[in-house]
Amino acid sequence: MIIHVRKVSPEGSHFSGDEPSEVMGLEHDRFVRAAGELHYTLFAVVVSGRLLVSGTAEIRIRARCSRCGESFSTIVREPSFLRMYSLAGGVQEVDVTPALREALVLRIPIYLLCREDCRGLCSRCGANLNRERCTCAPEEVGNRWDVLDKLRL
Numbered sequence: 001m002i003i004h005v006r007k008v009s010p011e012g013s014h015f016s017g018d019e020p021s022e023v024m025g026l027e028h029d030r031f032v033r034a035a036g037e038l039h040y041t042l043f044a045v046v047v048s049g050r051l052l053v054s055g056t057a058e059i060r061i062r063a064r065c066s067r068c069g070e071s072f073s074t075i076v077r078e079p080s081f082l083r084m085y086s087l088a089g090g091v092q093e094v095d096v097t098p099a100l101r102e103a104l105v106l107r108i109p110i111y112l113l114c115r116e117d118c119r120g121l122c123s124r125c126g127a128n129l130n131r132e133r134c135t136c137a138p139e140e141v142g143n144r145w146d147v148l149d150k151l152r153l
């Protein structure tokens with residue numbers, strides 16, 4: 001998304017549109033893929049030799065749940081995008097795409113969950129506990145201490 005400085009009106013100008021999903025550069029990411037276009041709604045204004053760009057951006061991603069391993073889709077949103085670009089030396093064009101990408105990548109949670117209450121997989125049989133109830137007994141904490149006691153002897 002390139003802003004042509006001359007086209008920005010003195011009161012500031014609004015820009016909105018889409019960038020293709022490839023600008024996110026997530027094609028080789030193991031856990032996250034861009035699954036739609038990057039939408040942006042920006043306001044740009046020139047203030048004392050600088051271009052100030054603010055607004056919002058969002059993109060749909062497909063990700064793998066950190067707890068159950070299932071693939072799911074969600075929207076990543078940057079609600080308060082803000083960047084300042086120096087126009088020193090007569091800069092005429094400012095490419096905002098790298099900053100939009102960076103802002104959105106930082107908004108992708110490190111620990112991605114398909115839903116907040118994802119129950120994950122059974123640690124014994126591997127059943128997806130969101131979909132089925134396995135018959136494994138809940139792990140008994142007591143047993144672990146028994147083992148430790150035996151080791152001490």
Ligand SMILES: [Zn+2]
Nearest residue numbers: 065068114118
């Ligand atoms: Zn999950």
Ligand SMILES: [Zn+2]
Nearest residue numbers: 122125134136
């Ligand atoms: Zn189980």
